[in-house]
Amino acid sequence: MxxxxxxxxxxxxxxxxxxxxxxxxxxxxxxxxxxxxxxxxxxxxxxxxxxxVDRNIVWAPKNSIRTRNLNQLCGDDWKRVRSIVTPIFSSGKMRRMYPQIRQCLASFLHYLDVLAENRQELDMLETFSKFLLDVNATTIFATKLDLYKSATDGNTTSEHPFVFHARDKLVFKAWKEMASLVLPKFFLKLIRLSDTKANKFFEGYIRHMLKDRRDNPGKKHQDFVQLLMDAEVTDRKPGDASVTTQDDKDKSELHHVNQEV
Incomplete structure (x- = not known):
């Protein structure tokens, strides 16, 4: 208790x-x-x-992409994937994100100015959660969410699906934490502890983004997904047949989904 x-x-x-x-x-x-x-x-x-190198995995997701996330891998697989993604977080590449973060900060400060002018109360957790989500969406997915628009124009009916599903994933669910601790592992496989709808949304979102960028290789973005795509290591030779099976697609996208939301 x-x-x-x-x-x-x-x-x-x-x-x-x-x-x-x-x-x-x-x-x-x-x-x-x-x-x-x-x-x-x-x-x-x-x-x-x-x-x-090994992590304490209480329960493993059934999805073939998420089972290959860095936080789900062990042993040599963990070392291999970590060696691929580690160079992405060098100080030089982090500095590429500064302009996007400054834009997010400018929007955040404008939002605070509006609240101050209207003498509105400030919920610290909600306010800074919006700022962090805006930074993450911008620097990881090159996605602008207009998180502060509803607060400044009074319209609270519309919400970006990215925001809705991100909130669903981040909300702490005590019953899931307790279930993961007290229930046998074989029983955990029979129930869904993962946020299925949210996970499906973000996986679909990332798949669509990867496809669009592969179809338009000349258009570069300054975000983590682009850095991961640039760092992608593939065994396929030029001219090989395209990947057709879902599992092969998941394997080819392994390095990009390690920045799971």
Whole structure:
């Protein structure tokens, strides 16, 4: 019950005071090792990060693309995909996103000015969630959402489907967290813990985007999807027959969907 009524920060601080900087416990039937020593954390997350290649996968999605996400892969597969996507996050390539982020910030500041002029109350969580979603949509998918339009013109009836499904994925669902911890893994396969509609929307959105960019190779975008496409490694030779099966399509799109929303 404490898991549901207290924040994770308060729980972890309480455990640290009681058990020390290194302790173990169970989340349902899953053994967990907690580490609060800064030097040891630095070794795990920085210096020796390449050693910790396996992730604790409570349940695996059935979708063939999402099972190949970086956070779902283990062992050599994780190392291979990480070696492909890591160069994308260099400081030089990150700087390419600055103009888009500045545009998002300009829209955000204008939104705050409108709220101030109208003396409207400000919901911090909702407001900054809009800003972060706008930055993510712009820098990852080159998509402008007009998130602040309804607040400035009074029209709240229309909402971009991107926003609707992103909110659905980000909302914390306590029953799913509890189910993933206490139910046997074989039973988790029988129920749907994933946000099926939202996942289908984003997978379709990305597929359409990839197809459009492949059909128009001369049109370049400054976003993460474009960087992933430029970094794509394929075994197909020029002139090979196009991929026809759905599973092969999923494999060819593996590197692009690692930026799952």
């Amino acid at each position: 404490n898991v549901l009524i207290s924040s994770q920060k308060d729980r972890l601080l309480g455990y640290q005071k009681k058990y020390g900087k290194i302790y173990g416990h169970y989340m349902g039937s899953i053994p967990v090792l907690r580490i609060a020593d800064p030097e040891l954390i630095k070794l795990i997350l920085v210096k020796d990060f390449h050693v910790f």
